[in-house]
Amino acid sequence: MKKIVQKTFLSLIALSAIESALALDSGTQNLTAIEGATDYFKINCAGDTDHLNFKLFEGEANNSVVETPAIPPQLFNAKLTKLKLTSTVSAIEAGTEKDITLKGGNGAYTLTLDTFGTNLSVKTAQTYAVQYQCLNAKGNVTKGSSTLTKSGIESVKKTLANNKTAKYSITCAKDAKNGNTSSLVVKLINKTAVIKPVTSSSTQAMLSAPSGDLTAQVIKAATAKNTTGVAIDMQNGSGNYDVLVNSSTNKALPYHFEYSCLNTKNVEAKTSPFQLLQDQ
Amino acid sequence: MKRFIFLLFMGLSFNSLAHDDGGVLSEDVTAVDYFMVSCSADSDRMYFRISTPTTTPLLSAQVMKGNFVTNIPTSRGGVEILQGGGNYRILVNKNGAGKVGYAFEYHCENGGEHTETSINQLQ
Numbered sequence: 001m002k003k004i005v006q007k008t009f010l011s012l013i014a015l016s017a018i019e020s021a022l023a024l025d026s027g028t029q030n031l032t033a034i035e036g037a038t039d040y041f042k043i044n045c046a047g048d049t050d051h052l053n054f055k056l057f058e059g060e061a062n063n064s065v066v067e068t069p070a071i072p073p074q075l076f077n078a079k080l081t082k083l084k085l086t087s088t089v090s091a092i093e094a095g096t097e098k099d100i101t102l103k104g105g106n107g108a109y110t111l112t113l114d115t116f117g118t119n120l121s122v123k124t125a126q127t128y129a130v131q132y133q134c135l136n137a138k139g140n141v142t143k144g145s146s147t148l149t150k151s152g153i154e155s156v157k158k159t160l161a162n163n164k165t166a167k168y169s170i171t172c173a174k175d176a177k178n179g180n181t182s183s184l185v186v187k188l189i190n191k192t193a194v195i196k197p198v199t200s201s202s203t204q205a206m207l208s209a210p211s212g213d214l215t216a217q218v219i220k221a222a223t224a225k226n227t228t229g230v231a232i233d234m235q236n237g238s239g240n241y242d243v244l245v246n247s248s249t250n251k252a253l254p255y256h257f258e259y260s261c262l263n264t265k266n267v268e269a270k271t272s273p274f275q276l277l278q279d280q
Numbered sequence: 281m282k283r284f285i286f287l288l289f290m291g292l293s294f295n296s297l298a299h300d301d302g303g304v305l306s307e308d309v310t311a312v313d314y315f316m317v318s319c320s321a322d323s324d325r326m327y328f329r330i331s332t333p334t335t336t337p338l339l340s341a342q343v344m345k346g347n348f349v350t351n352i353p354t355s356r357g358g359v360e361i362l363q364g365g366g367n368y369r370i371l372v373n374k375n376g377a378g379k380v381g382y383a384f385e386y387h388c389e390n391g392g393e394h395t396e397t398s399i400n401q402l403q
Contacts, residue, residue: 035356036350036351036352036356036359037351038342038349038350038351040344040347040349212337212338212375212376213375215340215373215375217312217342217371217373219314219369219371222314222402222403223314223402223403224312224314224371224373224403225310225312226309226310226311226312226371226373226374227309227310228309228375228376230309230310232310242344244342244344244349244351244371246340246342246349246351247351248338248339248340248351248353248374248375249338249353249375250353250355277347278347278348278349
């Protein structure tokens with residue numbers, strides 16, 4: 001037995017055998033097949049402990065970092081049109097921005113936004129802002145106007161629900177200094193909050209029905225209980241509890257155990273990390 | 281009384297010089313019989329062997345002294361536990377539900393000689 005993992009769960013875990021929320025300590029060990037092999041632990045329960053709850057699992061604990069899959073993006077698509085001219089930009093994801101340009105000269109342009117491709121399970125409306133400029137062939141600013149916002153100024157934040165479209169008219173005109181407009185450039189800023197994957201650490205025993213190959217005994221003073229996997233409560237107050245783990249079939253086995261010192265209301269008293277006295 | 285009847289059934293006697301004992305574990309898998317064997321200070325070991333006429337569930341005993349523990353299933357036969365004089369704790373249990381009768385033999389020894397031995401059932 002060479003590997004020891006000792007974990008303290010700070011999070012509250014619901015156990016089927018214990019209805020109240022409680023903190024657990026746990027351990028993962030390997031029992032060898034040497035004759036008479038027994039692992040021996042000492043658990044100290046302090047405070048107002050009424051009983052020790054102990055559960056044995058065959059198999060290793062599965063300590064894993066769980067990352068929820070990223071939610072498919074919330075996005076916008078933008079289209080600029082003027083008569084028969086069209087320019088599109090697609091998949092402007094939450095937290096990003098893209099420019100769209102159309103060479104259409106002076107006149108009225110139509111900006112159309114939609115959310116096609118967005119994860120429809122996300123019901124929250126997306127938010128965005130728009131900024132535009134009309135430019136001459138040399139890239140100098142010409143006249144531009146829209147009810148959306150003034151030329152060169154980012155619009156106020158707008159919202160757009162899934163499956164909806166938004167249309168705006170932007171008009172470009174000749175500028176006294178820089179001459180005629182060659183193109184309209186629109187910057188679309190997706191201001192929707194980015195949904196980040198949730199990362200969490202969890203420990204789960206790979207549960208299997210007790211085979212009877214593994215047994216544990218919990219002892220305190222002149223009382224003792226045996227288990228092959230069923231959760232047991234040893235009601236003997238605060239102090240040191242001895243725990244033995246062994247195999248009646250002398251098999252080499254990985255196992256996991258969880259324990260908690262509880263008061264009369266099944267609320268966590270003071271559970272200390274276990275002490276390994278014999279490791280076989 | 282159940283213990284006495286079972287020992288008679290096993291063909292054993294309650295002779296303290298023979299250092300045999302036993303009992304009947306109740307149905308529940310959590311059942312444990314718990315004994316304390318005291319070996320005189322001149323002892324260097326305790327001999328222990330447990331047996332049962334039952335094949336399932338499997339019966340085992342754990343013998344503890346200080347921070348030492350060994351598991352003794354019935355299949356292991358007699359075991360010499362070299363832990364000197366003092367108190368040896370003995371647990372008897374099984375790996376499943378079912379009523380199981382058992383008998384065990386124990387001797388405190390020094391080399392091949394028996395030393396003073398006494399037993400007390402705690403549970």
